[in-house]
Amino acid sequence: MNEMLFRELDRRARDFLVAVDSTMRTDRALPPARAARVGLIPAWRAWVGALRRRDGEVPAGFTLCADSDYGPPQAGEALTQLLVEAIRVHSPERHERLQQWEVQKLATLGMAAGLYLARPHAVIEPTAALQHWLVRTDIGSDVPASLFRLPMPAVFVRFGPEMAEAVDAALWAHIDTPVTTIGVYVFDTRVGSRRDQVFIPIGVKATPRPDQCDLPVIVQLIFTEERDPLMAHVASTSSGEGRLEAEDLKPAMEMCIKVMLYLQTAGAVRSDEMRGDDTMARLTRVGNRKVSRIERQLASRYNRIIVGPARIEQHAGGEISPHWRRGHLRMQPHGPQNSLRKLIFIAPTLIRADRLGHDAHADNGRLA
Structure with missing residues (x-):
């Protein structure tokens, strides 16, 4: 192996390990946003590319993809092997004392974030x-x-x-x-x-x-x-x-x-609230060192779907003690002769909310 390839391998292994390690470190950002911010996808792809240049080819599963049949088992196995090899290349002394639980934890968190970002x-x-x-x-x-x-x-x-x-x-x-x-x-x-x-x-x-x-x-x-x-x-x-x-x-x-x-x-x-994928596309095309601070900030602005009402409307009932009536997600017959079925949501109801003496969101009532 020539000196230039050796240095590239070491650098790509280091960048990959830093990205995976940063992905699992707890901070205020949500895990997938944190992974985008630290450049997990470009670091992953750059490490796979370096291994391909060294070995001529790599297993197909090493390359993250959005295919419906490429799921957590395949991505997890790939990341496990990529992690072990990166540690062996960049930190031989750490490789000698590497524990299975350590690899599994790193691989699980890194796989989840990587597969999430690779898919819609x-x-x-x-x-x-x-x-x-x-x-x-x-x-x-x-x-x-x-x-x-x-x-x-x-x-x-x-x-x-x-x-x-x-x-x-x-x-x-x-x-x-x-x-x-x-x-x-x-x-x-x-x-x-x-x-x-x-x-x-x-x-x-x-x-x-x-x-x-x-x-x-x-x-x-x-x-x-x-x-x-x-x-x-x-x-x-x-x-x-x-x-x-x-x-x-x-x-x-x-x-x-x-x-x-x-x-x-x-x-x-x-x-x-969906952001365009232009920023993520740019992040996947450039090396880890070339990702600007602004690009990282943009990448951390994640797609999100806000679900549910902003507030709950409550209605007073009869002269009974305040309590919650549980909600249900269940099937309901409908259509000709009730031959069809549909999913319905019957929301929980706070009975006699007016008797609580404060906002209906408070949970001082008993649960039915």
Whole structure:
């Protein structure tokens, strides 16, 4: 290997490792926006290009793509191999003491951010009002798997305080300190006639520390028959690491599913704020060092879909104590002789809100 190629390999390996490491470091930016800001995609592609120049060819899976059959398993395996080789090239002493758990964590967070950015994508941001509804809403056992659809091939569902509080205790029970869920990556992947939905919840520890890292979990739903009951799949799932069972994972998965089902109901409130992809296209064409500060700032302005009403209208009821009546996402018969069925959302209702003596968003009423 000539000196010039050796130096390029070392530089590309270093840039790739810095980008992956920065992607997983907790800060105020959402994980996918952070990955765009640090230039994960151009660093990934530049490292693959350097390996191709060294070896003549590389496995096809090493190259990130938006194809529907290129999902988290393929991207995760590719990133694992790319990470190990980058560490071997740039930091041989670190390679000698590398632990499997360290690689898995780096690969999971880097894969999720990279695959998200490579696909058409958006951050889904439920309003505070919708979050208030959804934590008080149940999904009917008659809702089929076919109705769980993403608005984009890759989404990041942002969790606000109410949604996070509803899932944190179960989802992060295996962690020795309190963890807050900041969001969940969800990917739609097609494998022949099969449809896979991969969820990757991301959490941050409640007590910040220097160089703190995000915490990931991987869960996969496999749909081979779209008419199957959706929630039956959720009830039988487990995490990819085998550490968590269905009861631990169900609240976080259900919360994401509720958001997607709400989007498909009549009267759903939705506001799309999509930036053009010109900046991301420029970022993928240039080297990591050539990306200007302004371009990085522009890249951090992410696509987002704001979902739900801005506020909840409450109506007074009869002379009973104030309480919440739970909402429902379920199928409703309609059409000729009720032969057809459609998904409906019956929002939670605060009965006798006027008797609470303050804003209806307060949760001093009991839950029915």
